[in-house]
Amino acid sequence: MTSMSGTHDKRSGKLSAGPTAFSWLARLNGWRERRTLRRALARMDAHLWADLGFDEAAAREEMDKPFWKG
Numbered sequence: 597m598t599s600m601s602g603t604h605d606k607r608s609g610k611l612s613a614g615p616t617a618f619s620w621l622a623r624l625n626g627w628r629e630r631r632t633l634r635r636a637l638a639r640m641d642a643h644l645w646a647d648l649g650f651d652e653a654a655a656r657e658e659m660d661k662p663f664w665k666g
Contacts, residue, residue, distance in 0.1 A: 631663040
C-alpha cells in the first residue's frame with residue numbers, strides 16, 4: 597500500500613519512508629552536474645578530449661546523452 601507519507605511493509609508491519617526531500621535534491625543536483633559537464637565537453641577540442649581519455653566517438657556519445665541518463 598502506498599500513500600503520500602510512505603509505503604507500508606506488510607512483512608514487518610512498519611511504515612517505510614518514501615522519497616525524501618534530500619533524495620530529490622540529490623537527483624536534481626546530479627542532473628545539473630551532468631548537464632554542466634556535457635556542455636563543457638561540447639566546448640572542448642579533440643586534443644582536450646584526448647587529455648581526458650576520450651576519443652571523438654566517446655566524447656560525442658557522452659555529449660549526446662540527455663541529462664537524466666548517467
